[in-house]
Amino acid sequence: MAVVRERRLPSLTLDLPGGNRTCLPLPPSIPTAPAAAAATTTSEQHRITDFEKLEVLGHGNGGTVYKARHRRTSALYALKLIQVADLTARRQATREVEILRSAADHPSIIRCHGVVSLASGDIAVLLDLMDAGSLESLLRRRGGAPLPEPALAEIARQALLGLSHLHNHQIAHRDIKPSNLLINAAGEIKIADFGVSKIVRRSLDPCVSYVGTCAYMSPERFDPVEHGGGYDGYAGDVWGLGLTVMEMGTGRFPLVPEGERANWAGLMWAICFGEPPTIPDSSDASPELRDFVARCLEREAGQRWTVAQLLGHPFVAGAEASESKRALTELLRFDSVTTDSRESGS
Structure with missing residues (x-):
């Protein structure tokens, strides 16, 4: 049986409703050093320092999602920080952004408002904030x-x-x-x-x-x-x-x-x-x-x-x-x- 042949399944997650989940604390603020402050997207001139993280909304595939407020406009967004630890993770993050940009022009697909590449190599994706959760x-x-x-x-x-x-x-x-x-x-x-x-x-x-x-x-x-x-x-x-x-x-x-x-x-x-x-x-x-x-x-x-x-x-x-x-x-x-x-x- 195929499933027996694939016993090593490192990317499977047993994510059931009602399970006990540990909400991780907010990570330290992104450094405001010039290199980090200057990191922007090619299409949207956002900087990570433009946003204030308010609370953790959840944990998705490869990243943590925060409720965030734009410091100047006070607009609220969901900010997904995607950790890019290696080449495989970077390819996955790139694919996710590619999909968001190519298919998000629909009312039933979450919209991507911008992408910021951080000095650490990680990626921040700015998304619609859905105020009733999941x-x-x-x-x-x-x-x-x-x-x-x-x-x-x-x-x-x-x-x-x-x-x-x-x-x-x-x-x-x-x-x-x-x-x-x-x-x-x-x-x-x-x-x-x-x-x-x-x-x-x-x-x-x-x-x-x-x-x-x-x-x-x-x-x-x-x-x-x-x-x-x-x-x-x-x-x-x-x-x-x-x-x-x-x-x-x-x-x-x-x-x-x-x-x-x-x-x-x-x-x-x-x-x-x-x-x-x-x-x-x-x-x-x-x-x-x-x-x-x-x-x-x-x-x-x-x-x-x-x-x-x-x-x-x-x-x-x-x-x-x-x-x-x-x-x-x-x-x-x-x-x-x-x-x-x-x-x-x-």
Whole structure:
């Protein structure tokens, strides 16, 4: 079996919802020496000293993301500092920036506002600030309460539009999961974190790689020999979206029994050999939602629906767009009020 032959998987991460994560402290301020202060992008004349780091927002592939404020304009951004320790890391960072610049002209893709090369060799990327966090953090704030279906349909629709844009530009994201789908108070969903994405330059360009988050990997990503003979990055994105929609619709990650801790071997077995994940019979999920998830989570990649097909699925296309958008924004408004009340102690 292919997965046995690839036991050394240094880039796999077991990143499950609700896991204990240690937030690293803010690193020391970037030196304001002339060399550092003069480091700018070729397109945007930003300097790292133009920004004040306010708080850590999260940790992505190869970097830490901060909420940052422009000192002169007071505009708020997400500032991703990508550590470039060696040539491989530099190539990955370069690829991420290339993808951001080539595919970010879409409302469902996080926008890159500029790139700063630091004197240390690291790279700072200036991105949209999504003030409601990620879908993962939204579900956590809700205490695992499932999202209502109209809001879930809007999330799926926007994510699919973003994936359609990426796939039309021959880009496979390869790490679709709740923490990489960001959201703002206006109800906009944006795909983020392209650290392990790949530009598929040829129609048969192999996309096999054990990078990303193993909890959301498709069966053929683990074992391409047994599941169709190869890895299709586009179909892998659909699998990740299916798991994400199912998780947001049920309130918990579907591949691990409730109350049990996940481990790499158990996840690999569940993905490759277990029954395809389905919404529990006890759930009041609609037939449309159940079928949408089933189409995303076909074990064989060739049988999985494409993004274009899923955009026409009744769960997405049959939903009233204005009602779904309103349901999502109302959910976020309630979430914001609840969070503010909790933080104020009232």
